[in-house]
Amino acid sequence: MLAAILSAVASWLLMTPAAGALPLAAGPAVAQVAPPIKGALLDGKAYDLAAMRGQVVLVDFWATWCEPCKLSLPRYAALERKLGSQGFHILTVSVDEEVDVLKRFVAATKLGLRVFHDPESKVAERYQPAKMPTAYLVGKDGAITWIHSSFVVGDEAKVEAEVLKALAKPAP
Numbered sequence: 001m002l003a004a005i006l007s008a009v010a011s012w013l014l015m016t017p018a019a020g021a022l023p024l025a026a027g028p029a030v031a032q033v034a035p036p037i038k039g040a041l042l043d044g045k046a047y048d049l050a051a052m053r054g055q056v057v058l059v060d061f062w063a064t065w066c067e068p069c070k071l072s073l074p075r076y077a078a079l080e081r082k083l084g085s086q087g088f089h090i091l092t093v094s095v096d097e098e099v100d101v102l103k104r105f106v107a108a109t110k111l112g113l114r115v116f117h118d119p120e121s122k123v124a125e126r127y128q129p130a131k132m133p134t135a136y137l138v139g140k141d142g143a144i145t146w147i148h149s150s151f152v153v154g155d156e157a158k159v160e161a162e163v164l165k166a167l168a169k170p171a172p
Contacts, residue, residue, distance in 0.1 A: 027128030030147060034059065034138045035126035037091065042099075042106060042115040047091065050142065055087045056166045057138040058159070061124055063095050064105040066132040072151035076135075077111040079160055086167050087140075093118050095132075137162055140171040 028035055037049040037059065049057065060076060062069035073092065080090045093116045096102040106115055118124055127136060130149045137146040137159075146162045148155065 027126070028136070028144055030144050032144055033142050034136060034144050035123075037093070037116060037123055039116065042094075042102065042117050045114075047114065047116060049091065049138070052089065052138070053142050054140050054171045055089055056140060056163060058088070058090045058135050058163065059127070059138060060090060060092045060133055060135040061095065061127065061129040062092055062133040064101055065096075068151040069133045071153060072133050072135075072155070073109065073111055073113065075151075075156040076159070077113050079156060079163065080113070083160075083163060083167065088163055088167060090114065091116060093123055093127075095119070095121050095124050135159070137166055139166045140169060 034049060034057075037047065039047065041047050049059070058076065058079075060072065062073065076090050076092075080088060090113055092113050094102050095118050096105075097119045099117060099119065102115070102117060116123065127134075133151055134147065134149045136144050137148075139145040145166050148159060148162075
């Protein structure tokens with residue numbers, strides 16, 4: 001547990017440049033094609049973000065130790081239930097190191113979201129989320145349409161508005 005906390009603090013410090021320092025390399029930007037995410041989900045099912053072209057996908061980076069993540073996840077799950085029939089899906093990417101901690105959290109919360117476990121932060125390295133949680137909205141064309149960092153109650157309205165904009169765009 002202490003290792004996870006120290007790792008999180010170190011990651012945050014590395015992602016937060018000091019005043020006057022050169023900015024760190026940025027992850028993908030809006031209008032860029034989303035970096036690949038392919039592999040087995042926590043439940044064992046195969047997942048490939050590239051196969052979701054034509055759909056709108058919110059890729060959410062989070063961790064069980066992240067308090068804002070605990071606010072966002074149930075709201076994102078509700079949004080997927082509301083808009084899933086229109087072609088909206090959520091993929092959560094957990095950067096937790098301990099799979100048992102992650103499995104207990106997922107079982108206890110019963111959110112029903114797709115969980116991609118990224119214990120070595122290989123996927124997170126491609127996206128370089130600014131903080132936890134950070135969500136990347138991927139449009140029907142596979143490009144990132146919007147990025148949202150952190151989460152406070154009420155942000156779900158902003159997220160829903162962006163999702164509805166992305167769903168309204170025709171598929172390529």
